Amino acid sequence: MSKIAEPWVRRLLGLMAAFSVAVTVLMFGFMVTLGLPLITEGTFFNMFTGPWQPGQGAYGIAPMIVGTAVIAGLGMAVSFPVSLGCAALISVLGRGWLPILLHRLVRFMTGIPTVVYGFAGIFLLVPLVREWAGRGSGLCILSAGLLLAVLIAPTMILFFTDSFATVPRSYLQAADALGASPVQKLIHVFIPCAWPGLVNGVVLAMGRAVGDTLIALMIAGNATAMPGALTEPARTLTAHIALVVAADFDSLEFRTLFACGIILYLCTTLMVVLTRGIGALRERRP
Amino acid sequence: MSQRNRWFDWAMALVILVATGFSPAMADDLAPFAGQAGRVAISGGTAHIPVMKEAAKQIMQRYPDIQVTVAGGGSGVGIKQVGEGLVEIGNSGRKPTDEEIAKYGLTMFKWAVDGVGVVVNPKNPVTELTKAQTKAIFAGQIGNWKALGGPDKTINLYTRDEASGTRAVFWKKAIEKGAISSSANVVVSNGAMKSAVAGDPYGIGYVSVGHIDASVTPVALDGVTPTLETVKSGAYPVSRGLYSNTKGEPTGLTRIFIDFLFSPTGQAIAAEKGFVAVK
Numbered sequence: 001m002s003k004i005a006e007p008w009v010r011r012l013l014g015l016m017a018a019f020s021v022a023v024t025v026l027m028f029g030f031m032v033t034l035g036l037p038l039i040t041e042g043t044f045f046n047m048f049t050g051p052w053q054p055g056q057g058a059y060g061i062a063p064m065i066v067g068t069a070v071i072a073g074l075g076m077a078v079s080f081p082v083s084l085g086c087a088a089l090i091s092v093l094g095r096g097w098l099p100i101l102l103h104r105l106v107r108f109m110t111g112i113p114t115v116v117y118g119f120a121g122i123f124l125l126v127p128l129v130r131e132w133a134g135r136g137s138g139l140c141i142l143s144a145g146l147l148l149a150v151l152i153a154p155t156m157i158l159f160f161t162d163s164f165a166t167v168p169r170s171y172l173q174a175a176d177a178l179g180a181s182p183v184q185k186l187i188h189v190f191i192p193c194a195w196p197g198l199v200n201g202v203v204l205a206m207g208r209a210v211g212d213t214l215i216a217l218m219i220a221g222n223a224t225a226m227p228g229a230l231t232e233p234a235r236t237l238t239a240h241i242a243l244v245v246a247a248d249f250d251s252l253e254f255r256t257l258f259a260c261g262i263i264l265y266l267c268t269t270l271m272v273v274l275t276r277g278i279g280a281l282r283e284r285r286p
Numbered sequence: 287m288s289q290r291n292r293w294f295d296w297a298m299a300l301v302i303l304v305a306t307g308f309s310p311a312m313a314d315d316l317a318p319f320a321g322q323a324g325r326v327a328i329s330g331g332t333a334h335i336p337v338m339k340e341a342a343k344q345i346m347q348r349y350p351d352i353q354v355t356v357a358g359g360g361s362g363v364g365i366k367q368v369g370e371g372l373v374e375i376g377n378s379g380r381k382p383t384d385e386e387i388a389k390y391g392l393t394m395f396k397w398a399v400d401g402v403g404v405v406v407n408p409k410n411p412v413t414e415l416t417k418a419q420t421k422a423i424f425a426g427q428i429g430n431w432k433a434l435g436g437p438d439k440t441i442n443l444y445t446r447d448e449a450s451g452t453r454a455v456f457w458k459k460a461i462e463k464g465a466i467s468s469s470a471n472v473v474v475s476n477g478a479m480k481s482a483v484a485g486d487p488y489g490i491g492y493v494s495v496g497h498i499d500a501s502v503t504p505v506a507l508d509g510v511t512p513t514l515e516t517v518k519s520g521a522y523p524v525s526r527g528l529y530s531n532t533k534g535e536p537t538g539l540t541r542i543f544i545d546f547l548f549s550p551t552g553q554a555i556a557a558e559k560g561f562v563a564v565k
Contacts, residue, residue, distance in 0.1 A: 137442035
C-alpha cells in the first residue's frame with residue numbers, strides 16, 4: 001500500500017463503518033418514533049398483559065413474547081447438548097474419516113435455506129409429533145422447537161469446534177503426559193479452556209433462535225392464545241409481525257408491531273452486550 | 287435451453303390448436319389483448335388465485351409481451367394494495383366496505399359467486415353439523431370429536447388471519463359473528479387451509495367452495511352440503527361475491543383483463559374452478 005493511498009483507504013473504511021453504525025441506530029430510532037404513540041397513549045403497557053383480540057380492541061402481545069421465549073428456549077435446550085457432543089466428536093473424540101465427514105456435513109447444513117427445513121418439517125416432523133403426542137394438530141411448540149434445534153445446531157457446532165481449536169497445544173501435551181483419556185481431556189482441558197467461545201456460540205445461536213421467523217410461521221401453528229403445553233400451538237413475535245404486516249398497513253394493530261420490533265431489537269442488543277462482556281472476561285484471563 | 291424452447295413451442299402449438307380447433311368462439315375472447323404489451327399486477331384474495339392464474343396463463347401464452355403477476359395476501363391486502371397503487375387489480379372475497387370504497391375510490395367488479403364451506407379430513411366420519419354446533423366448535427366450546435359422533439380425539443381448529451375475506455364471510459354468515467377460539471391454528475391462504483386439513487385427521491377448517499376437492503370432505507351445514515350447485519341455487523347460505531377491484535375506472539390492459547373475466551372464456555374458467563359464474 002503506497003503512503004498516499006493509505007489515509008484515503010482509512011477514511012473510506014471509516015465511512016463504511018460509520019454507515020453501518022448509522023443504519024443500526026436509525027433503525028432503532030425509526031421503531032421508537034413510530035412506536036411512540038403507543039407509549040404516549042398509555043396503551044404500551046397494556047400490550048404486555050392482555051390477550052390479542054383486535055376485533056375487540058385488545059392488542060396484547062404477551063402470548064407472542066411467551067411463545068418466542070418457549071420455542072427458542074426449547075430449541076436451545078435440545079440443540080445445546082447435541083451440538084456440544086457433535087463438536088466434541090469433531091474436535092476431540094472422533095477417529096478417522098468420521099470427524100471430517102461430520103464437519104463437512106455441518107458446514108453444508110449452514111447453507112440450507114430455512115424454508116427447506118420448514119417444508120421438510122411440515123411433511124415429516126408434524127405428522128410424527130401429532131401421532132406421538134396423541135393430541136393437537138402437530139403444529140405446536142414441540143415441533144417448532146425441535147426443528148429450530150436442527151436449524152441452530154450448525155451455528156453452535158462451528159463455534160464450538162473453532163473455540164476447541166484455540167486450546168493451546170502445550171495444555172493438551174501436559175494432559176497427555178498425565179495419561180488423560182480423550183474424554184478426560186474434553187472435560188478437564190477443552191471445555192474449561194474454551195468456555196468463553198462456547199458461551200459465544202450459545203448466545204449467537206440464541207439470537208438466531210429468537211430471530212427466526214419462518215420455522216415458527218410454518219410449524220408453530222400461530223395461535224394467539226397463551227400457550228399452556230408443549231403440544232399447543234403458539235405464535236412468536238417474528239411470525240406475528242409477518243402475519244400482521246401481510247394483512248395491514250395503518251391501524252392500531254399495525255402500530256403494536258413496533259413494540260414487537262423494539263422487544264426483538266433489545267433482545268439482540270442484550271445478547272451482543274453479553275457476548276462482548278464474555279469477550280472482555282476472556283481477555284482479563286491470566 | 288433448446289429443450290425448453292422446444293417444449294414451449296409444443297405448448298404454444300397445443301394452445302393454438304385448442305384455441306382455434308376446438309372452440310373458435312372462445313378464442314376471440316383473447317383477441318382484445320392483441321398488440322398490447324405491459325404488466326398487470328394482481329394481489330389479494332386467495333380464493334381468486336386459481337382463476338387468476340388460469341386467465342394469466344391463457345393470456346401470456348398467446349401474447350408473451352403481456353406480463354400478468356398473481357399474488358395472494360388476503361382480501362384486506364388486495365384492497366389496500368390496489369388503493370395505494372401498488373397493484374392494478376386488488377381481489378377481495380368480500381365486498382369492500384363503504385369506507386374503503388370512499389377512501390381509495392375503488393371500482394368493483396363481481397365476476398363470480400363463491401361459497402365458504404366447513405371442511406374436515408376425509409378420514410373423519412363427521413360430515414354433518416348444525417349451525418349451532420359449528421358455532422360451538424369454532425368458539426372452542428366443543429373440544430372433542432366424540433361429542434359429534436366422531437372418534438375420541440381433540441378437535442384441531444384451523445382459521446385464517448384477520449385479512450382474509452373467507453374468514454370475514456365465514457364469521458358473519460356461518461357462525462353469526464361468534465367467537466373464534468384464540469387457540470385455533472392460523473393459516474394464511476385457502477390453499478394452506480386445504481393442505482392443513484388434508485394432513486390432519488382431526489382438523490376442521492373452512493375454505494372457499496372452489497378449493498374443495500377430494501383431499502378434504504365438505505361438511506353439510508344444517509343439511510346442505512357446500513357445492514357449486516347449492517351455492518348457485520341459493521340453498522347454501524354461506525356465500526359471497528368474488529370481486530376484482532381497481533382504483534378508479536380501469537384503463538388499458540387492466541380494463542381488457544377485467545373484460546376478459548366477464549367474457550365467455552373468463553366465466554368458463556370461473557365455473558371450471560368451482561365458482562358460480564355471474565353471466
